[in-house]
Amino acid sequence: MGNIVAIVGRPNVGKSTLFNRLTESRQAIVDEASGVTRDRIYGKSEWNGVRFSVVDTGGYAINSEDQFENAIREQVLIAIEEADVIVFVVDVSTGVTDYDEAVAEILRRKAKNVIIAVNKVDNHQQIPEASYFYSMGLNELFPISAINGAGTGELLDHLVKIL
Numbered sequence: 001m002g003n004i005v006a007i008v009g010r011p012n013v014g015k016s017t018l019f020n021r022l023t024e025s026r027q028a029i030v031d032e033a034s035g036v037t038r039d040r041i042y043g044k045s046e047w048n049g050v051r052f053s054v055v056d057t058g059g060y061a062i063n064s065e066d067q068f069e070n071a072i073r074e075q076v077l078i079a080i081e082e083a084d085v086i087v088f089v090v091d092v093s094t095g096v097t098d099y100d101e102a103v104a105e106i107l108r109r110k111a112k113n114v115i116i117a118v119n120k121v122d123n124h125q126q127i128p129e130a131s132y133f134y135s136m137g138l139n140e141l142f143p144i145s146a147i148n149g150a151g152t153g154e155l156l157d158h159l160v161k162i163l
C-alpha cells in the first residue's frame with residue numbers, strides 16, 4: 001500500500017482532531033483527557049487529486065512517566081517504518097516540551113519526510129509563536145488549527161507534493 005501519512009506527537013496536541021479533519025470522518029476519538037485515543041486508526045483522504053491513507057497514532061496506557069515516553073517512542077518508530085510522510089503535531093499553546101524534543105530527536109535521526117503541524121493556531125495573532133518550533137531542527141513547519149481548518153490547505157498542498 002502506498003501513500004501513507006502518519007500523524008505523531010504527544011497526547012492532547014490535536015492529532016485525532018487533525019485526523020478527523022483530513023479524513024472527514026469521526027473515527028478517531030477526541031477527548032479532553034490526555035492520551036485517550038485507544039488504537040491506531042486508519043482513514044482515507046484525497047487532496048488535489050492525490051489519494052493517501054492517514055494513520056492516527058495513540059493508544060497509550062499511561063501508568064508511569066517512563067511508560068508514557070516509551071509509548072510515544074514506539075509509536076514514532078512504527079510510523080517511521082510504515083509511513084511515507086510523517087506529520088508531527090505540536091501545540092502552540094504549550095511551546096516546545098521535553099516530549100516534543102524526544103520525538104524530534106528520533107525524527108531527526110531516522111525520518112524521511114517530516115512535516116511539523118503547529119496546532120491550535122486558531123487566529124493570525126498566534127502565527128509568530130509557531131516559529132519557536134523551528135528550534136527542533138525540522139522542516140517544514142505549518143501553523144494550523146485542526147479545529148477551524150486554518151492553515152490545513154497549505155499543509156496539504158505541501159504534503160501531497162512530497163508523497
Ligand code: GDP
Pocket residue numbers: 009010011012013014015016017018029030031032034035036037058119120121122144145146147148
Ligand atoms: P490527541 O490526543 O493528540 O489526539 O488530541 P485530540 O485531537 O484528542 O485533542 C486534544 C484536545 O485539543 C481536545 O480538547 C481538542 O478539542 C483540542 N484541540 C485540537 N485541535 C485544536 C485546535 O486547533 N485548537 C484548539 N484550540 N484546540 C484544539
Ligand code: MG
Pocket residue numbers: 015016017028029030036037057058
Ligand atoms: Mg488522539
